[in-house]
Amino acid sequence: MTTESESRPPPISEFVYDPTLPEHQPWCVQAPPVRNRMILTDLTVDFPEASSKVPANEPDVHPKARWRTLEFRIYTAVACVVLPIMAWIPISLSMCTSPTVPLHLLVKLLNTARLYTASNPNYQFFEKRLSPGWIPFRKVDNSDAQYRGFRNSFWLLTVLANAYLFIKFVWITSARSPPPSNLYLIRYNLVCSALFLIGLHGASLIKILLILTINFLIARLCRGSKAGPVLTWVFNGAVLFANDRYNGYRFGDILPSLSVLDSYQGAYARWHIVFNLTMLRLVSFNMDYYWACHAKDFPEYRHHRTTTYKERKASHPRHMYCYINYISYVLYPPLYIAGPIMSFNDYLWQHRRPMHIYARVAMLYFIRLLASLLTMELILHFMYVVAIKDTKAWVGNTPAQISMIGFWNLIIVWLKLLIPWRFFRLWAIMDGIEVPENMVRCMANNYSTLGFWRSWHRSYNLWIIRLILNTTLVFTFVALWHDLTFRLLAWGWLVSLFILPELIATYLLPASKYGTKRWYRHVCALGGVANVLMMMGANLVGFVIGTDGIQFFVRELFGTTQGLVFFGAACVCLFVGVQLMFEYREEERRRGIYRRC
Structure with missing residues (x-):
């Protein structure tokens, strides 16, 4: 007789390696095993660690379902x-x-x-x-000003994401013999990031690159010194306060002869609002490099398998913490505006050992995004609670x-964050990056x-x-x-x-x-x-x-x-x-x- 723990169905991970696929191919059309019908727990979004981390104190046998009591x-x-x-x-x-x-x-x-x-x-x-x-x-x-910006720009962002993915697809398929890793795609990400930020922030890209360069120099000059983390936190904290105090700065206030650059502000002039997320990536890179300087060895996972989230925390050889990889990570287009956030080590591992993400996974996630969008639209059309709250009516x-x-209002706060995050995560997933x-x-x-x-x-x-x-x-x-x-x-x-x-x-x-x-x-x-x-x-x-x-x-x-x-x-x-x-x-x-x- 089998126990309940033995008969428990094995969890299905969304991100599974298929050894029959070419190593360089980050996107696969085969679907993972599917059930004949949807079950209750499918209502909650899945992520790889949810099925792999069993708590140490978890009992082998769980109580019987109480739904019918x-x-x-x-x-x-x-x-x-x-x-x-x-x-x-x-x-x-x-x-x-x-x-x-x-x-x-x-x-x-x-x-x-x-x-x-x-x-x-x-x-x-x-x-x-x-x-x-x-x-x-x-x-x-x-x-709601925060969600209105995303809602009004939704179709433009959709076109932009599809253009990015299509051009990258052409780039990959035109390569005669793609290497086993995706490190060669980092330069593509870098070019797209530059074009993306010029259109988004205009001349303010110069300010962003200046801050990024100073942060990079702090990491490289301090190396494994304890001064590195301290200076990293102090510098990035000071930048956040200065951004808020001076409203993103004006070239004319710095040098009157540069005031002409203030007229090229791009589609979204308030770059310093988005920079809060960028700051997290700056700290992540510097800390990852600091830990790499103290690492005694660097793992080299087999080419014929992908890495787990825990493995992707591991440090890389120090020469891989270079300026090109750094800029490509910090300004990665799918995640630049709203996240989600990933560490530099994770980003680079997924280029060294590409994830194999099934097309069905992206399709199901796309359906979740559409359901969230429709729910938000119905609420905004039938419940004017944001306007009532703002006017204290x-x-x-x-x-x-x-x-x-x-x-x-709390439900709307949840949805207005959920929808952009899922949109940009879907963009990253379709780009072969699991965040x-x-x-x-x-x-x-x-x-x-x-x-x-x-x-x-x-x-x-x-x-x-x-x-x-x-x-x-x-x-x-x-x-x-x-x-x-x-x-x-x-x-x-x-x-x-x-x-x-x-x-x-x-x-x-x-x-x-x-x-x-x-x-x-x-x-x-x-x-x-x-x-x-x-x-x-x-x-x-x-x-x-x-x-x-x-x-x-x-x-x-x-x-x-x-x-x-x-x-x-x-x-x-x-x-x-x-x-x-x-x-x-x-x-x-x-x-x-x-x-x-």
């Missing part, structure tokens, strides 16, 4: 009732006149009164922020309505502060834990790196503070000791509810309504009887949601998937 049937029924109400509240607030709600009795019970009144008096305050939409009879809330709203304005997935789970599918941090901007998290260790210092740096404002600094400190309860609870009630107790899952769910409330509060402060807005929300929530009743109902709903999240992760583990988030 009475308890989880009740949870599912609650979710089926509550989720439509959560969607309907912001939709009704986004209408000029609020229609009658069929479920008005239940809505009233949940303290969402005024949803079914004849008119929406706050509509006039945010209407001016709306734009004509492509869905009939609906306007679109395109007022929530006067007279109930605590339930105000909370849904905040919740759906970390930035958003592993939906914003609303997190109950752990630590797990949320691992899955939100994951490539940045990998960069952080590789280079910074102290928790408070980590989140302080993260906040200042995003924007030099008190609001984000408050967010960083709040996240650092909110991690403590989870760490203390994990220490006092370890799963290894109490995991088999019947009450343990329910106590953990209560802790998950507290975590969700704290995470939502911190992110509302940092990315949505700021410190003033959260004070108003807290007064409305805890200063009225209506608010307290809603808060109690919300906690019950969150408890149900956390239980469903627990079981979803158990389902993943039953299938050999370990995402650690």
Whole structure:
């Protein structure tokens, strides 16, 4: 008789080496083994490490699925009732006149009164922020400046990405005898980077190259000296502050005779905004070179296999940390604007030992991107919560309505980051470069502060834990790196503070000791509810309504009887949601998937 661990289906990695393919070919059309039908865990995006890293304390046999038990049937029924109400509240607030709600009795019970009144008096305050939409009879809330830039440039970026890939395909196929590695393509990347940045930033490319050259000289001159990391951090920190202080600098302010260059600003003049990501790559290169100077040997993996993510952290011979490779890495077009972030060592290993990425993998990822885009478009056309938030058009709203304005703003924050990251990651994948997935789970599918941090901007998290260790210092740096404002600094400190309860609870009630107790899952769910409330509060402060807005929300929530009743109902709903999240992760583990988030 076989145990459950023996019968567990082996995980399917998206990035598999096929020895029958030519070594130089980074793109293959064969698809990996496929299942006959989609399963529940396919809803979450996969990444190679999710199936390869089995936790040391992972049991061989997992509990049986609870989906068909009475308890989880009740949870599912609650979710089926509550989720439509959560969607309907912001939709009704986004209408000029609020229609009658069929479920008005239940809505009233949940303290969402005024949803079914004849008119929406706050509509006039945010209407001016709306734009004509492509869905009939609906306007679109395109007022978020960060996402508007990507949304308005989407088709141009699509054409640019396809042109880049097509020309590179011609370049590769025209080569008479391509070498076994892809190092020869680095010069192509370098030429494309120069053309790309001239069009994007114009003459500001000179400023960028000057900063990059100084950073490179710091690494090469300091070599293995401890002064190298110190000077690297000081220089790049000073550049970030100077960029913000002087708004990217003007040639005319440096030297009046150069003022003519200020007229050539390119399609996106604010190069210093994008430079925050570039700074991470500068630090990564210098630290990788510093560690290479201390490396005693350099691995040479076999030509007939690709390397794992862990292996791609290994140092290269020192001569490979040259200026051409450095510039090609820092300004690599698919990842330059928004990431995801990868280390220099990883970038170079994937040129020395090309990844073999199946066409089906890219197609499935493309479908995920389209689904995310469509979801965002539907939200922007039917929920004007960004405009409501920006104009503070929530006067007279109930605590339930105000909370849904905040919740759906967080969903939009998640989507506005997810979509560009997936777009540029898809571009890199189609170019044969595998980069970390930035958003592993939906914003609303997190109950752990630590797990949320691992899955939100994951490539940045990998960069952080590789280079910074102290928790408070980590989140302080993260906040200042995003924007030099008190609001984000408050967010960083709040996240650092909110991690403590989870760490203390994990220490006092370890799963290894109490995991088999019947009450343990329910106590953990209560802790998950507290975590969700704290995470939502911190992110509302940092990315949505700021410190003033959260004070108003807290007064409305805890200063009225209506608010307290809603808060109690919300906690019950969150408890149900956390239980469903627990079981979803158990389902993943039953299938050999370990995402650690």
